[in-house]
Amino acid sequence: MPYEPPPHLAGLTLAQIAALVDERKLPPIETWTPQQSGESHMVIAADGTWFHEGGEIRREAMVRAFASLLTRDEDGQHWLVTPFEKLRIEVEDAAFIATDCVRTDDALVFRLNTDELVIAGPDHPLRAGGTADAPALYLHARRGCEARLNRSTWAQLAEIALAEGAEDNGWHVASQGAQFRLLP
Incomplete structure (x- = not known):
């Protein structure tokens, strides 16, 4: 199924926006207890560009997928979380x-x-x-x-x-x- 971005904000009511927000299904990473942790070798640059091992991740679908697994702990460290592992990700400014x-x-x-x-x-x-x-x-x-x-x-x-x-x-x-x- 092809990806369809949400429509332009200016043409939406608050109720329509709230419905779009509610429809977004994120993985339930809060319920996962990964047994392994390590380095992802990923960086989110200050301009929002994602890199893996120095190469830019150009596929927007991959960035959206990785972003859905992102969390930040109390110490300010960002993590990509899956059911099996928790990988550290470097964030230069904001995720x-x-x-x-x-x-x-x-x-x-x-x-x-x-x-x-x-x-x-x-x-x-x-x-x-x-x-x-x-x-x-x-x-x-x-x-x-x-x-x-x-x-x-x-x-x-x-x-x-x-x-x-x-x-x-x-x-x-x-x-x-x-x-x-x-x-x-």
């Missing part, structure tokens, strides 16, 4: 890149570079990092993993914030009842 953002009703919705949709809110907070000169925004995607907002997505979010009076509220945005600061 995912947020590539699109839209305000829909009372929610901010993001598309990741893996075509996943994430609705910011209490379960998926935004976090401001970096410095005042070079701010970076991160979105909690799932299983401890974050998505860094790319430049155009950060600009989209800034436009939303400005339209909602960000200069008056200290550069905050709200989504599903949660407030998030956009500057470190």
Whole structure:
């Protein structure tokens, strides 16, 4: 069955987006107890490109499949988890890149570079990092993993914030009842 990415965010209601999020079936890695652990020899570069043993993984379907097995532990280490093994993966900045953002009703919705949709809110907070000169925004995607907002997505979010009076509220945005600061 061919892969069909979700439609453009701007044409969807919050209810449609929520239904697409609910339809996504991820492997139940939380229930797996792999007996072996080791190195995956994989790296996720700061720009979201995946590498294995120095070579770029060019097949998007493979990246999506590997990404569905990704988790991050309390120490900040990223892992690819299967029922049989748990493999360490190097992540230079964030596991995912947020590539699109839209305000829909009372929610901010993001598309990741893996075509996943994430609705910011209490379960998926935004976090401001970096410095005042070079701010970076991160979105909690799932299983401890974050998505860094790319430049155009950060600009989209800034436009939303400005339209909602960000200069008056200290550069905050709200989504599903949660407030998030956009500057470190």
